[in-house]
Amino acid sequence: MRFLGIGEYNDLGAMYHRLAAEGHEVRVFVGHAAQRDVYAGLLDFTADWQQELGWLRAAGDDGVALFESALNGEVQDDLRRDGFQVVGGSAFGDRLEADRSFGQDALIGLAGPHLRAAATHRFTAYAPAIDFLRRGGGRFVLKFNGADSPRTRNYIGQMADATDMIGLLQMYAAHHAAATTPDFVLMQHVSGVEVGVGAYFNGE
Template sequence: MKKHSSLPKNFLFISRWGEILDLAYAIKNEGNDVKLYIADKDSKEIGDGFVQKVKDWKKHIDWADILIFDYTGYGEECEQLRAAGKIVFGGSTYTDLLELDRNFGQNELKKHKIKTLPFKEFLSFQDAITYVEKNPDAYVIKPCGETQELKQLLFVGSDDEGLDVIRVLKAYDKSWGDDFGNFQLQKKVKGVEISVSAFFNGKEFLKPINVTFEHKKLFPKELGVSTGEMGSSMFWVNRSPIFDATLKKFEQTLIKHNFLGHIDINCIVNGNGIYPLEFTSRFGYPQVFIQRAGITEPIGEMLYKVASGQTFDISTKKGFQVGAFIVVPPFPYEDKKTFELFSKDAVVVFKKDMKEGIHPMHLKKVNDEWLITGNIGIALLVTGTGITMKDAQKMMNNRIGSVIVNNCYYRTDIGDRWLEDSDRLWSWGLL
């Protein structure tokens, strides 16, 4: 029997790397019972002391009122659990494929009559090098399958002859050889990178829609290596031409595949049109925590309503939300020695007792102290909100100033792109 909606509930989180800690902790603080399972053994300590941890999530299925999966790849389990009558927030085998198999994702876009950028798939670096030499242009190297988790391997070329791409392909050939798996070369297009996302309740997309600008490079002004993410800025809207041209067209397909969760598509847009790049058919990180900063209803309640197929408008703040990761060595690389030397068990020190807008990432709690754990060094996400982007940035920066993390680094320009991006988006009629 479904519980009455506003009573405390039992939330079971099934996590790949413990990324979801902040959400689990927030939902516990809203008065619910929470259990967290983490699959990756190097991440096992994440969340200790914050929430109750379990070693085998399957033993707690009957206990749970709702199961929340935080990553792609669990689609089959989600489908089986839903078929057994459980309330599940997560993917499906179809949405797993959308994200994990780039070819499949691109073909589905074409099938839904959405224009895509030309790309070619390769299994060998040598073939790819020959291709670029014969077809000089600016390209993006995109790993597929398992390798795409290593975000620093994504390479965006800037040379119009493709010389930088050739150099990187040669380096990958030396260091990876045939172990790299398949990858794509996609023609690079200049424009604004923007993503639109929404929660889907099995029947329709819920409003408002979220519009996010990601900041992927390690250093300010988009310098340095790709990290996957250093921070994002966002806002919520009821209507978006970019959403209408992309995700909206998948509504019937998502109904057919009984998807109940969150889905995001990132695009490059310019005066010529909207070009979808790839899907994220799960929570985005740190997107979901910044979304939480802008959602004004209890987040546990909201996720339960989505997963149980209810139709409602999500209560959100007006204006903007921003968030920046505070990271420590060896981020964005994995290097056990460096992590143990500089970062393992380092304490997060709070100058004030205020923890509002400070989201625990790869942390554990010991004697009420927040300590860094895991192995890649993402300590905190700090968020700010405001009616203007400047206001949101100011709030975030004040909060960053209220914590001390030894050897930490973070981007100081999250949200700055908005000023220029918004002008371009307005002039192209895309806001």
């Protein structure tokens, strides 16, 4: 088979290497220049993944495009409409991943009255969020929107009067680049045990 890997950081480098070792044809595009030395000499890289679409189409049903992140959903939708086999996301899936309020609303809409979700408040400036916390206090979880937002900036509030969260938001506001707009949510903190469900596919 032929696989065209498309991503920013070569996060799936180990998988590409395994596919190549098993005899498949693999070409990889890495968007960020600083990551292009990852698996250098071990994988076949391309500087322009769109130039490889003819190579991929020539494989017919044995050609697969692999997208690594939730940043190119509309492009993936277009490729599927053009007849390519794509493993990755979609425009709708990207929005579910990047827009936390939208994701919560979608979940509640599907589950109906059988599911209660934590209250979520979206902000695109720090001052209104700080005022919100000063008025009501409480524990909240700070999460930034955007599939590529740094997860290290998210924070789980610890103090009932929100003093720690207010201090963090004030620090973020003081160091925020004026040319950009922050986009984040404050989600009501819920005590309990976090659980998850996973599924695995063996390729057959």
